[in-house]
Amino acid sequence: GNSVTQMEGPVTLSEEAFLTINCTYTATGYPSLFWYVQYPGEGLQLLLKATKADDKGSNKGFEATYRKETTSFHLEKGSVQVSDSAVYFCALSPRNSGNTPLVFGKGTRLSVIA
């Protein structure tokens, strides 16, 4: 079946530190991959996505590259800010369609301290 595994948190970093949150997946075929962010008390917001192997998604300084050979989609940011404190979810969509249910990882809580 389809599944997503991401590193457990919480992750605590100082402002301007480098961030990596690991994500690996298991899926049949060629899924699309996503990172969602959830700020306290809010729903999910799409952070970035990649739809095929070697694609790089990027947004707000965050990046992730779709690595088919390692079935990974690690999230990185070169310099985190306090405002990046949130829970980050890696997710996959098994098919290239706007109505295919998402499969989420358990989430990684990031706390950035000044």
Next chain:
Amino acid sequence: ETGVTQSPTHLIKTRGQQVTLRCSSQSGHNTVSWYQQALGQGPQFIFQYYREEENGRGNFPPRFSGLQFPNYSSELNVNALELDDSALYLCASSSRQEIYGYTFGSGTRLTVV
């Protein structure tokens, strides 16, 4: 362009009761999905509706049911509430024509006591 609106934002129910959660889809979206997010976990897919019919279901019992209306708004109904049903319930709207265009609401926090 309006987003996805869910109501209520919070509610508390007693075990055995029934609850209805509501979701207004983003304008132009014809598909709605519901997810359950237990504390400290990732969202789990409950079911999806397209053109007022259920179009996919996750591993949830039949006491979880839903409706989609002609204006694409939706309801999630849960009967015979159990303590483990306490969670954040998220609604996401999308369009079959727009790949990856999921828009999530802020959720309804349900507490069962």
